Amino acid sequence: MSAEKSGKTTTVEAMLGLLSGGPLSGYEIKKRIGESIGNFWSESFGQIYPTLKRMVAEGLAKVEDDQGTGGRERKRYRLTDAGRNRLGEWLTLPAMDQVPRNELLLKLFFGNRAERDDMKKLVETKKAELSADLKRFEAIEARIAATYAGHPGLPYWLMTVRYGKAEAVGLIAWCDDCLGTFKEML
Amino acid sequence: MSAEKSGKTTTVEAMLGLLSGGPLSGYEIKKRIGESIGNFWSESFGQIYPTLKRMVAEGLAKVEDDQGTGGRERKRYRLTDAGRNRLGEWLTLPAMDQVPRNELLLKLFFGNRAERDDMKKLVETKKAELSADLKRFEAIEARIAATYAGHPGLPYWLMTVRYGKAEAVGLIAWCDDCLGTFKEML
């Protein structure tokens, strides 16, 4: 009924999702992101605090004043029913992915303007990063599978981790393919 | 020598790369992007025209006044030596990739707040998109391999296309894995 001026700010939805597990403060949201969705999502304090304020104004969350570990200031935000509904609606909407800018591919596309070995190094560096990522994802997978056995969220959390794994595996193969091409370019 | 206030604006570098193949107008740059790096890079007119102006101010390019197909206005920009050098330097610098926001994974991460079938549909849609992408990339690969046989840029252009293919293949496998998980979740 209220005039919605909302654009397509997924920041709200990300925070809605995080708050759906129980009330959190802005500071906790930031930390929680790093521990959970940090591999494919990020928010800065400059976004979090104003967004929290907006969410309260729109009736999606309410503040729960609360003292932290000591007498420290701490405002916890709890989802309202409106907030929970909004999350539910958003979840069923198709996910849109924008064309992400890929700087490595941009450089590679202009590769013939540079030294072959410099371009090769770019790919080698990428491969090393991907290998490290893969290892990290495998560790996360094993850890959460053990820690959250039986939890209804686990299958979904595993899917997100395995996405990272699948992407890394695919791109490591691509790196090897490129490295083969560089060998032929001698 | 001049005071460089430049941040990390890869927009300039993308345009430097495009101009390295010969002078282009702003309009042509936009079109060219769609025909070449459009699958992993994009620029809007709102970026292109002001950036072109900045590049001239920084001595990276110069204007070549020119009438277009008819008496239409058209300014073509040609790289200067400084521009070519700047491109060369940038190409050897390591590519940094930011954590891209992945809306599909964000939804999936909160999947247990929604209906299993809605989440399944999200993955099915993604798989369909990836399959279409894969087909498209294969067509591009075949086309450029035939069209630019022997061209020194070809190995690099193929690398960028094959990146898309490798990613799609990896993620299609991931989709199938997810679909298997959904079956088990019944």
Next chain:
DNA sequence: TAGCACATGTAATAAGTTACATGATTTT
């Protein structure tokens, strides 16, 4: 003559990061 492709640019808006400003509490 209407519509589309060509062509350039600006203004408004959106979305986000980084740096700044402030202060309490806990740990070393």
Next chain:
DNA sequence: AAAATCATGTAACTTATTACATGTGCTA
């Protein structure tokens, strides 16, 4: 006593998209 962590928030800046404003020339 210093440093790290907890905690909230704002201001300045950056980057990019979309809509607007304007006009030419070709084609159906």
